[in-house]
Amino acid sequence: MTYGTSDLDERTGWRGFLIPIGVILGLAGLVMGIWFLIDTQASANVAAMFYDLIGDSAEADALRAGSGNRTAAKLVLAAVALAVGVGGIWLFYWGLNAVVMSLGPRWRGRLLPWVFVGPALLLLTVYLAWPVVSTIIKSLTDGAGFENWEWALTTPANHQMYINNILWLLVGVTGSVGLGLLIAGLMDRVKYESFAKIFVFLPLAISLVGASVIWRFVYAWRPPGQAQYGLLNGIMEGLGREAVPWVQTPDFRIGTFALIVILIWLQTGFAMVVLSAAIKGVPTEIIEAAGLDGANERQKFMRIIVPMIRGSLVMVIITTSIVVLKVFDIVFVMTGGKFNTDVVANQMYIQAFQFFDTGRASVLAVVLFLAVLPLALINVRNIRKQGMAA
Amino acid sequence: MTAATDSSGGGMKDQRSVFVRRLPLRVAVIVVAVIWSLPTLGILVSSFRDARDIQGSGWWDALFGPFQAQWTLINYEAVLTGENMANAFINSLIVSIPATIIPITIAAFAAYAFSWMRFPFRGTLFLVVVALLVVPLQMALIPVQEVYQWLGINQTFLGVWLAHAAFGLPLAIFLLYNFISQLPGDLFETASIDGATHFQMFTKVVLPLSVPALAAFAIFQFLWVWNDLLVALVFLGATEERSVMTLELARLVGGRGQQWHLLTAGAFVTMILPILVFLALQRYFVRGILSGSVKG
Numbered sequence: 001m002t003y004g005t006s007d008l009d010e011r012t013g014w015r016g017f018l019i020p021i022g023v024i025l026g027l028a029g030l031v032m033g034i035w036f037l038i039d040t041q042a043s044a045n046v047a048a049m050f051y052d053l054i055g056d057s058a059e060a061d062a063l064r065a066g067s068g069n070r071t072a073a074k075l076v077l078a079a080v081a082l083a084v085g086v087g088g089i090w091l092f093y094w095g096l097n098a099v100v101m102s103l104g105p106r107w108r109g110r111l112l113p114w115v116f117v118g119p120a121l122l123l124l125t126v127y128l129a130w131p132v133v134s135t136i137i138k139s140l141t142d143g144a145g146f147e148n149w150e151w152a153l154t155t156p157a158n159h160q161m162y163i164n165n166i167l168w169l170l171v172g173v174t175g176s177v178g179l180g181l182l183i184a185g186l187m188d189r190v191k192y193e194s195f196a197k198i199f200v201f202l203p204l205a206i207s208l209v210g211a212s213v214i215w216r217f218v219y220a221w222r223p224p225g226q227a228q229y230g231l232l233n234g235i236m237e238g239l240g241r242e243a244v245p246w247v248q249t250p251d252f253r254i255g256t257f258a259l260i261v262i263l264i265w266l267q268t269g270f271a272m273v274v275l276s277a278a279i280k281g282v283p284t285e286i287i288e289a290a291g292l293d294g295a296n297e298r299q300k301f302m303r304i305i306v307p308m309i310r311g312s313l314v315m316v317i318i319t320t321s322i323v324v325l326k327v328f329d330i331v332f333v334m335t336g337g338k339f340n341t342d343v344v345a346n347q348m349y350i351q352a353f354q355f356f357d358t359g360r361a362s363v364l365a366v367v368l369f370l371a372v373l374p375l376a377l378i379n380v381r382n383i384r385k386q387g388m389a390a
Numbered sequence: 391m392t393a394a395t396d397s398s399g400g401g402m403k404d405q406r407s408v409f410v411r412r413l414p415l416r417v418a419v420i421v422v423a424v425i426w427s428l429p430t431l432g433i434l435v436s437s438f439r440d441a442r443d444i445q446g447s448g449w450w451d452a453l454f455g456p457f458q459a460q461w462t463l464i465n466y467e468a469v470l471t472g473e474n475m476a477n478a479f480i481n482s483l484i485v486s487i488p489a490t491i492i493p494i495t496i497a498a499f500a501a502y503a504f505s506w507m508r509f510p511f512r513g514t515l516f517l518v519v520v521a522l523l524v525v526p527l528q529m530a531l532i533p534v535q536e537v538y539q540w541l542g543i544n545q546t547f548l549g550v551w552l553a554h555a556a557f558g559l560p561l562a563i564f565l566l567y568n569f570i571s572q573l574p575g576d577l578f579e580t581a582s583i584d585g586a587t588h589f590q591m592f593t594k595v596v597l598p599l600s601v602p603a604l605a606a607f608a609i610f611q612f613l614w615v616w617n618d619l620l621v622a623l624v625f626l627g628a629t630e631e632r633s634v635m636t637l638e639l640a641r642l643v644g645g646r647g648q649q650w651h652l653l654t655a656g657a658f659v660t661m662i663l664p665i666l667v668f669l670a671l672q673r674y675f676v677r678g679i680l681s682g683s684v685k686g
Contacts, residue, residue, distance in 0.1 A: 037548045074477065078484050081547050085488025089495045097589045112588055116503035120496050120559055121515065127556030128522045131533035138532065183422055190419050198669075199423040203430075205668035205675075206661045207617030209636045213643060213657040214429045217436065217650065227447055229650070231432055234448045265429065273679055326526050329619045333640050348528050353624060358532050365528040376524030 020102070023095040030091060033084035043077035050076075092119070132369070139366045142359025152363045161342045164256050165325065165371075168343060171257065172324040175264040177317050180271025185301050187272070188279050197276070201269040208266065208329035215262045216334060221245040250340035259330050259341055267323060271316045278312035279305055315382065318375045325371050344368050437465055437654035444650045465655035473652060474630060475659050478638040482616055482663075484547055485626075485634055489554035489615040490608055496555060497562030497607075498570070498600065502592050504563070505571035506578055516567070523560045530557070531624050538625065547632065550625045557621070558611050565678075569603035570596055606678035609671050613664050635660040 036042045044063045050072070051060035063073060096115045100108055142148055152158055183200055187193045203211060220230030221243055228234050233243035246258040282305055290304050306313070328345035335341045337350065344364050352361030435449040438461045443452065452459035470476045503509070504516050534553060538544040573596065581591045597604070619636045626632050633641075639653075639660050646652055668675060 034548055038543055038546050074480055078480055081484045082487060085484075085547070085551055086491045089488075089492045093495070093499060094589075097587075101587065101589075113503050113507040113509035116499045116507060116588070116592075117509070117515070120500035120519070120563060123496065123552065123556040124519060124522055124559055126537065127530055127534055127553065128525050128560070129518075131530040132525055134533040135529045186415065186418055186422070189415060196419050196423050198672075199426045201672075202665065202668070203426070205613060205664045207619065207636050207639075207664070209619050209639050209643075210617075210657050210661045213639060213653055214433050216643065216647075217432055217654065218429045220650075227445065229436075229444060229448050231428065231448070231450070234450065265426070270679065273676055277676075277680055326528070329636075332619070333643050345528060349620070349623070352532055353627075361532060365526070365532070368526050368528050372526050373524060380520055380523060 020098075023098055026091045026095050030084065030088050033080060033088060036080055037077075037084060043080065044073040046080075047072040047076045135362045135365050135369075138358055138362035142362065148359040148363040151360060152367060157342075158347075160340060161337075161344060161347055164253065164341060165343050167253060167256055168260055168263070168324050168327060169321060172260045172263050172267070172327075173317060173320050175260065176267040176320055177271045177313070179264065179268045180316070181275050181306070181313070183268065184272045184276035184279055185305070188276060197272065200272055203266045204269045206266075208262075209333050211262055211266050212330050212333040215258075215265070216247070219246040219258055221248070247334055247341075248339050253340055255335060255339040255341045259334055262330050262334075263324065263327060267320055271320065274312055274316050275309060278309035282308045315379070318379050321375050322372050322379075325375075326368065344371075433654045433657055436650060437658050438462060439651070440464060441649065441651040444654075465651040466659070469652050469655045469659060473642065473656065474633065474638055475635070475656060477631075478633050478635045479659065481632055482634045482636075485550050485554075485622070486612055486615045488547075488551045489558075490612045492551055493555040493558040493562050493611060494566075494604055494608055497559055497566050498597065498604065499592070500559075500563050501566035501570045502588075502596055504567050505573075506591075507588065519560055519563050523564070527557060527620060531620075535624060545626055545629050545632065547626075550621065553621055553625055554611075554615050554618070558614070562607050562611070565607050566600065566603055569600055573599060602674070602677070605671070605674045609667065609675045610678040612667065613675075616664050 036046075041064075048060040048063040051057070051063065093115070097112075100111045100115050103111065139148060140146065187196055190196060206214075217229075218231045219233075220228075221233055222228055222230075224243065228237050228243050230243075232246060236243050244254075247255050249255050286308070287300055287304055290300050295303065326345050327343055328349065331337060331341055331343050331346040332349065337343070337346045344367055348361050348364035348368065351357045351364060431453075432449050435453050436444050439449070439452055440460065440462050443460060500519075504512060530553075535544060538549050543549040577595060578591060581595055586594070617636060619640060622634045622637050623640075626634060627637060639656050642653055642656050
């Protein structure tokens with residue numbers, strides 16, 4: 001009780017003057033910090049000031065001229081960046097709240113929810129809702145008539161690309177979810193389960209770029225006569241076969257399959273974790289009862305456990321499908337889309353940011369959106385079931 | 391429960407047959423673990439061999455004869471001093487830390503409002519937020535970059551933070567809403583009788599109670615941002631000064647694709663932090679995954 005009244009006194013007392021000043025100072029600091037981050041030379045200039053202070057004017061001049069000790073400039077930048085990025089966001093909410101709380105109680109009640117929810121809605125509008133509309137419009141209006149859609153749907157090279165995407169979807173999802181289920185089932189029955197799982201799980205922590213480098217080394221190929229240092233071709237050699245340039249082989253889409261394996265290696269851990277948790281949720285009595293009825297291990301797994309974790313299985317399949325459809329990093333890093341390995345997301349990037357053809361890029365983005373949409377809607381529907389009852 | 395404990399009363403012969411029966415299972419588990427770690431092991435072993443050794447023989451030769459092989463740290467030195475990797479490491483931190491804190495903060499405020507404040511269109515707006523989970527990143531890139539060019543924040547840290555924050559928001563709001571809306575309502579009644587404002591309730595009651603959910607999303611987002619290539623490529627890619635680790639590694643593949651002594655060490659430098667974070671906070675990460683990892 002006393003807590004409430006003292007708080008009220010404070011607001012009407014000396015703090016009443018301090019809050020607006022604090023808000024103004026905070027906003028000024030935020031603006032300066034943002035300006036500092038945009039100006040590429042600013043951190044070097046600040047570092048130069050420090051060098052002036054300690055009397056090293058030669059170094060200071062070098063920094064101002066754009067050379068000199070870049071590490072010092074970098075550390076200044078890092079400090080400011082973290083202060084603005086982390087502190088700024090809290091300052092922002094605190095300031096907005098203070099402004100609204102200084103209004104009359106009626107406005108306070110009306111505006112306060114928007115202080116809490118407004119920044120999120122603003123960001124979502126600018127970065128997601130509006131771009132969807134804008135990209136769809138661009139895909140339809142850039143260029144003469146529907147020429148971009150015509151290009152996307154009739155070019156033979158694009159047909160090859162869509163086939164690749166479908167292969168990714170079929171092989172990638174079946175591979176990672178199937179293996180994830182199998183491994184979850186296997187690991188569920190050994191004692192050192194959590195230890196063994198880490199090996200499959202760990203790739204989830206590393207980037208697709210890192211995974212691509214790892215597998216590029218596995219697939220590495222040298223011309224005949226040179227030592228094969230890639231693991232796979234080392235094995236081929238050990239078996240007395242000829243080495244194969246896996247990634248660079250367009251025939252039978254071997255390159256695409258080689259890239260899909262990378263994703264399976266990375267994504268199986270996700271399926272394993274979710275399905276393993278689901279398997280643990282299956283009541284042991286049911287499994288034991290099936291055992292008494294004479295079911296063997298495989299039957300128990302396929303006929304009891306798998307049907308009982310169907311919900312999780314569907315969720316994993318859909319989530320993995322969305323990931324696979326949007327695959328970009330692996331193709332971009334490994335082949336750039338050459339050797340018949342192109343996919344929509346990669347081509348979209350190339351059109352947008354290498355050829356600067358926004359029309360074609362927008363069409364490909366919409367194609368991706370339409371492919372993901374039905375799956376994503378199922379996911380959202382499932383989310384809504386457990387979400388708000390509004 | 392398991393076959394082994396069931397047979398503990400039996401004789402030697404029984405135990406041996408159980409061991410034999412479970413042998414295929416154990417072999418399978420070990421095979422899986424080995425297959426999954428071999429690719430990474432190859433990179434790790436090679437990163438400690440000099441360029442000529444890597445080209446001269448398979449890494450498995452060095453692994454099987456560790457005392458005949460030559461080990462060196464020279465690749466790491468080369469990659470950190472000569473290839474902009476040290477600079478990129480700091481940049482990755484500058485990008486990842488705010489790009490984790492900003493969306494969590496924004497999402498937590500929003501989740502609180504959706505859970506415990508009354509305002510018009512609350513239910514509809516929440517559904518719109520969740521629906522935005524379906525939008526692929528590719529839909530946003532071109533329009534956002536146009537806005538950035540107009541604002542003059544293309545190729546800046548600020549631009550990347552806000553982009554990552556926005557793209558992570560739908561999932562963050564959804565996860566935090568699920569947690570914050572489940573907090574007991576009495577908590578809020580007591581606090582508001584005591585005269586606490588919404589801001590005080592949020593910072594002093596809700597945030598401390600939400601630490602598990604916040605941690606789960608934080609790890610998720612941190613790893614996502616640290617490992618991201620596409621957003622960095624579009625909004626930071628043109629500057630070497632502000633390049634992040636994934637960009638540098640991708641550049642290394644493009645420019646020095648056959649120089650495996652640099653690529654292997656470079657790959658490990660980019661991977662070391664996420665792997666440590668992951669191993670240390672695995673429990674939260676798993677929780678994050680299980681509570682619905684559907685990212686746009």
